[in-house]
Amino acid sequence: MSKLAVLITDMFEDSEYVKPAEAFKKAGHELVHVGLESGATVKGKQQTPVKIDKTPQEVKVADFDALFIPGGYSPDKLRVDERVVQFVKEFVESGKPVFLICHAPQLLITAQVLKGRKVTGWKSIIQDIKNAGAEFSDQEVVEDGNLISSRSPADLPAFIRACSKRLK
Numbered sequence: 001m002s003k004l005a006v007l008i009t010d011m012f013e014d015s016e017y018v019k020p021a022e023a024f025k026k027a028g029h030e031l032v033h034v035g036l037e038s039g040a041t042v043k044g045k046q047q048t049p050v051k052i053d054k055t056p057q058e059v060k061v062a063d064f065d066a067l068f069i070p071g072g073y074s075p076d077k078l079r080v081d082e083r084v085v086q087f088v089k090e091f092v093e094s095g096k097p098v099f100l101i102c103h104a105p106q107l108l109i110t111a112q113v114l115k116g117r118k119v120t121g122w123k124s125i126i127q128d129i130k131n132a133g134a135e136f137s138d139q140e141v142v143e144d145g146n147l148i149s150s151r152s153p154a155d156l157p158a159f160i161r162a163c164s165k166r167l168k
Helices: 014-026 074-078 082-094 105-110 123-131 153-166
Strands: 003-007 030-034 041-043 049-051 066-069 098-101 142-144 147-150
Touching: 003 014, 003 074, 003 082, 014 030, 014 066, 014 098, 014 153, 066 082, 066 153, 074 105, 082 098, 082 105, 098 105, 098 153, 105 123, 147 153
Parallel strands: 003 030, 003 066, 066 098, 098 147
Antiparallel strands: 041 049, 142 147
């Protein structure tokens, strides 16, 4: 079974975390919640609590098989922390699967790893994606190499199927 790093902080989009997390756990995968403060409890926009297991400096890309970044405001809050940005950059460059939904591409934009890639995301970040040198594709799931991206909670069934196929 796979071990996933879940990059998350306050104000994540609850369904974009809960539904994939439930599916991954049900399939036997392990989730490690990576955030700004070990032991802290962060909450989604609808108050779903998530306990942070580790900070970016306490983990290595080699510890994980995949990275999952839920959307909402969480990616925007995380992208100002250099430790988080460096972890994302190293993860994308490792070639291991990276699962993005909604606003999650914001972290990859800040990490400067989207140039020449094809992704999708929430409509308010379309121009940001293009400005980062990526190709935006308005589809429920876009797969480009190790990146799997979706636009919104409406895309969750297809997103979960695509991500699950990449996990062993």
